[in-house]
Amino acid sequence: MSSTGRGTNGPAVTMRDVAKAAGVSVATVSHVVNDKAGARIGEDARRRVQDAVARLGYRPNALAKTLSQGGSRFIGLVADAIATTPFAGQIIHGAQDEAWKHGYVLLVANTEGDPVVEDDVISMMLEHQVHGILYSTWYHREIVVPTMLQQTDTVLVDCFTADAALPAVVPDERQGGRTATELLLAAGHRRVAFINTTTSSPARTDRLAGYRDALASAGIEFDGALVVDAEPQQEGGYSAAEEIVRLGVTAVFCHNDRVAMGLYDGLRERGLRIPEDVAVVGFDNQDVIAAHLRPPLTTVALPHYELGAAGVRILLGIDAPTAGSTLIACPPVLRASIA
């Protein structure tokens, strides 16, 4: 790669070079470089080593260190869709911060859901001696894991298996649904519709349960006519507008922010104002959308960052995995779509 102009790196300086320059053995260098507790090193030798390190620009070879110590400092993170939403990015961000905090480095790989790539990626990670693997999906769902994962510790992030054999950390959809609904109820609304998704998923089931929880707590009878199904995108929300108007509700909880965005459109087209005529709450807190709708959308956040962080905590044994899935709260994000 001469064309790129490689850095000023001659043949890397090793611990032996430092030892020679400092007039000590490599063992001594190793001890001072790593601040070994057990090792009593003379002030003089220590200083000479430190000087040599600085002067030569010595940088330890992490790979060699791993080899001799056994057990690497890698954690693998496999994601199924890194390129479509920021969700995977948030999981990576949370996982990385937590991993770093404990001296671990993330080896991330994107599979786009391809099982063949998935196996390649997992063997790559295994060959790199990862401490364990975080297997993540971009939306909460049940999965069947690649069998190759049995060869290492793994924790599931934003997904889970039917038999709950693997520790999993997922968003608390039910609490999220309850929270969203309560936001509307707290503003005085009594007839609140719920535009749920047509696709079956934990989000569909549990957000509905949360919606019912909130109604029950408020002493409002559940009315099945008030929940309408729609595709989980803008188009779905837009189409649902007519039904929402017909229902004559004053508030609606949307399955996600994209649906809310479509609903805004449909409502506006029918002369309804948000939040004066109808209050709206979304779900996801999707960056490019929620904060920039008119009015800015009150919603409930999907805790992807925390999902990633909690995942590594469990993988490293810092947090104990809950029996079943570990639930992470979906916090409310208040903006202006509720009057």
Next chain:
Amino acid sequence: MSSTGRGTNGPAVTMRDVAKAAGVSVATVSHVVNDKAGARIGEDARRRVQDAVARLGYRPNALAKTLSQGGSRFIGLVADAIATTPFAGQIIHGAQDEAWKHGYVLLVANTEGDPVVEDDVISMMLEHQVHGILYSTWYHREIVVPTMLQQTDTVLVDCFTADAALPAVVPDERQGGRTATELLLAAGHRRVAFINTTTSSPARTDRLAGYRDALASAGIEFDGALVVDAEPQQEGGYSAAEEIVRLGVTAVFCHNDRVAMGLYDGLRERGLRIPEDVAVVGFDNQDVIAAHLRPPLTTVALPHYELGAAGVRILLGIDAPTAGSTLIACPPVLRASIA
């Protein structure tokens, strides 16, 4: 991590174990496992090794391999914002696909733009003996790179330095601007407005240049009154609507999709239909937005995937770096917002 139920991994099986099981030396195992061209291995020995490998479930230790071979198979990718848009994810996706194709693995790290984290991240990568580093930003801009990058080969992705000392690969904003404008011109529009961003950047400068190029080629005189500046989000587009209406244009090129989204709103509010009354074209092809606006937005794509892929190609010396920056085309994405 016993609580997680570690995989069925006893003390990893090594090449020595395989050698013993196959009744050969480790050298022989190494040769057959790596399919060494030079080495003539008897059919018999080869088979015994392969059997042992399969039977014991041997998996080579990539770290040890790297150590003995020198020069690792890692490429570092530092990103400044992985959690807000899918852009970084697309760069990662492209870089990973290309890296894998050549037997390299990506070590990705997110810095959220923090210089301290940046230095930590780069030293981590250096210690892991990366072959080189891809330094990327989530929007195209001029930067000054961390000096630590001098210690290895690096290529800039979606950013560049003033002195062009480092190879860089960036989107061809000018061509993108021209393409967007031409889409409108080709549909017969003559008075096309341009809502540019208020923030100074290559995108602002070069998309404008492209817009002028297109007009010039079409023999239309540039009219400065037709370019209006707005903040590069929905709010900016919405606010610009009034001016657009006043201008009486039949077409507008928006600095990005988010601006277009806001403009849709503002235009609709004034009773204008898209694309019948005014045709709109965006920029970015932002996943969650562009395809789901009403009508779906015709736009020009930011080639993040290609940026990442081209970056590794240059880093690996497969493609020669262009003097100055390597420009990647921004292709048009046709949908329904142009009549």
Next chain:
DNA sequence: CTGAAAGCGCTTACAG
């Protein structure tokens, strides 16, 4: 307080 030596799991000339 400090060093010689063995070892981590692999590769690679070099012999035979």
Next chain:
DNA sequence: CTGAAAGCGCTTACAG
């Protein structure tokens, strides 16, 4: 065709 041996850059008992 196959193996013994040295070496990659580090760590870690163990001596002294």
